[in-house]
Amino acid sequence: MxxxxxxxxxxxxxxxxxxxxxxxxxxxxxLGGRAQAATPKKGGTLRVGYTQGSTSDSMDPATYANDFMFAISYGVFxxxxxxxxxxxxxxxxxxxxxxxxxxxxxxxxxxxxxxxxxxxxxxxxxxxxxxxxxxxxxxxxxxxxxxxxxxxxxxxxxxxxxxxxxxxxxxxxxxxxxxxxxxxxxxxxxxxxxxxxxTGGYVIDDFEPGVRVELTRRDDYWKEGRAHFDKVVLLKVGDPAARMNALMTGEVDLIDRPDLKTIHLLKRNRNVKIHTQNGTLHYTMPMHTTTAPFDDVNVRMALKHAIDREAIVQKVLKGYGTVGNDQPIASSMPYYNADLEQHSYDPDKAKHYLSKAGLSTLDVSLHTADAAFNGAVDASVLFAEAAKSAGININVTREPNDGYWSNVWLQKPFACAYWGGRPTPDLMFSAGYAAGADWNDTKWDNARFNELLLTARSELDQELRAEMYGEMQQICATDGGALIPAFGQYVSAMSTKVQMPEEISEMWDLDSVRFIERWWMA
Structure with a gap:
């Protein structure tokens, strides 16, 4: 051994x-890492304005479904x-x-x-x-x-x-x-x-689901070199303008997902810095493959060619991202298949697939909210405008931000969502694409994909593994119900007083949501 x-x-x-x-x-x-940009120091209170959070949130770890609870999970446990x-x-x-x-x-x-x-x-x-x-x-x-x-x-x-x-x-x-x-x-x-x-570095002083949580650092924390803030306060600030204003006026020290349309206003503030991370973040529009008309793969392919991905990256993400290709494995991940044909905006090809489905036009509703991802509503409207050229009428239905993840995601047959990704293809596919998975938000069930998922997991020959994961990405792109228009950079904004290690984990936002334990105040 x-x-x-x-x-x-x-x-x-x-x-x-x-x-x-x-x-x-x-x-x-x-637990060690490479040299840090500065030496961490103890003290101070970190106030965070978070996009997500729901009044239905629970401390039960089986129910965690938003970044607000993820942060608490890693900070307290x-x-x-x-x-x-x-x-x-x-x-x-x-x-x-x-x-x-x-x-x-x-x-x-x-x-x-x-x-x-x-x-x-x-x-x-x-x-x-x-x-x-x-x-x-x-x-x-x-x-x-x-x-x-x-x-x-x-x-x-x-x-x-x-x-x-x-x-x-x-x-x-x-x-x-x-x-x-x-x-x-x-x-x-x-x-x-x-x-x-x-067993984490902090204890909970106050918890109001979907509103706020107050944490205090443990004096007896067993892990050296971690948990630097005296206190951490997480606040649900769902409105992007209110979140950015809170940072600019000093009411909070850190916000996630600043409004990319107005991020230039933050850049003018000398007391604020913008932080970007590459990673596995991707924006999705899952279609329930068990519900008509999305149960027809030709309809799914028509929609995948009716969306202008470049326009979404430039107009919605303001360049903070790259086009997606309807499969969830990022180019930075192991076994990424770089040989897949890129799905592009092509109204004629979309019409071709509609014809194969026996349709000349298509009417569908897309349920959306900026709680799904920053700019989801704008992306949905752009999609609807582009799809008209293919004979597709998309009714953009704007849903309330509060409760979106419990009332819309997994519930509506065509909606907006995002995934933070996972460190390996097996974990990503198992969580969101395996038949019967609770978070399989397309209700997809492909026999060949499911067979490969089990086989690749136990295959120790890396060349064979790469072939299997490459085929699985191909199956997702051409048969799956996830329309993935873009991969995004994680963007956050914070006071210049907020400090972090020179190298951080980029799998998820904010140091893979472990910022409470790893970051500090200058």
Whole structure:
């Protein structure tokens, strides 16, 4: 079995994969990184104006569905692993992990010094109960599909957790970075899903769902070099103009998703800086493939050729992005298929596909709100204008921002959404495209795709794996129900007093939503 010293830190993802393919993996997981731009210091209050947040939000980790709750999850609780800036899976609560040569049995060793905010030490039973909370026939957790591969979970003493999988999975540790899978305390084989006791750097002082949360730093936090703010206040400020005004007037120190149409106003303020991240962010318009007319692949292809992707990138994203191609794997991710034919705006081709569907015209409603993504309403209107040339009439239905993710997404047959992506193709496909996945927002079920998903997950030959993931991207683009017009840069704005490490994780916005623990005030 290949061994990696804990003093050397976690290997890169490429190195990890090579080791797994070689037969057996054992990894020591350091928390260190490269040199930072400045030395972090303790103190200060960070006030954040967030786009998302819903009055229906709950502390139950199985229900998390917006950035407001993701931030709380990572600030108050901890995961087994975290994705580092270099893309590797490094330790959070896990001190190390190792796999059998076929990557079917994974053993995680927990840290001895990790404690909950009530002083109790993390134990294997806490991990097992926390993971099982998202499993089983009654679970509605968004991460449930990623856990169905687990055949058995068991403890080996108080500090070792063993996962036995149905088949090998070389990417398995990345599952435990998911914001749903933060660890709670075990109580007689279960967790209290509403518990606020976590192993993270902060405790909750006040929580008003979809309104605000106040956090205070733990004085006894076990992780060195993290959790620098004395206090953090998260505020739901859904209106883009109000959010930007709050930053310019000093009412908040950080906002996500500034209005790109007026971002030039922020750039004029000497006390404000704009931060951009490349990553896996993509904007989608999911069609329910089980609902007419979207159950006809020709209708789906007609719509994919009736949208002007370049116009959306330039006019809506203001250049902060690139055109999408109706599959969710970003060019920065492993196994990206660069050979796919690009779907482009072509009204004649759209008409051709309508004809194949037996139609000369098409009338559909597109449900949208800027809660779906910054500029979603404008993008929907642009889509409707472009589609007219193909004989397609799109009725743009603007929905309320509050409750969008519970009342519109997954509910309406044609809507706007966004995905922050995942660190590996397997995780992305499993969460949003696998048949039966709770977050399969197109209700898509393609037999060949589902077969490849299982086969690729356990394939340790990297060339074969690349071929499989390449074919899966092709199937998504030509058969899937997700219209993906663009990949976007993550854009945020903040006071010049807000500081961050030189290298941050770009998988999701705001240092993969771990900014509460990793950033500090000058």
């Amino acid at each position: 290949l061994k990696t010293s804990t003093t050397l830190g976690a290997p890169t993802r490429r190195g990890f994969m090579a080791g797994a393919a070689a037969g057996g993996v054992a990894l020591g997981l350091g 901890s995961t087994l692993v975290e994705v580092a800036p270099d893309g590797s899976a490094k330790g959070d609560l896990a001190e190390s992990y190792e796999a059998t040569p076929d990557a079917r049995v994974w053993t995680f060793r927990l840290r001895d010094d990790a404690t909950f905010s009530d002083g109790k030490t993390i134990k294997a039973a806490d991990v097992i109960s926390s993971i099982r909370h998202h499993m089983g026939p009654d679970s509605k957790s968004g991460v449930k599909p990623l856990l169905e591969q687990i055949k058995d979970i068991r403890a080996d003493g108080e500090k070792v957790v063993i996962f036995e999988l149905e088949d090998g999975n070389a990417d398995f540790p990345y599952v435990f970075n998911d914001y749903h899978l933060t660890i709670r305390q075990d109580v007689d084989g279960k967790i209290d899903p509403e518990s606020r006791i976590g």
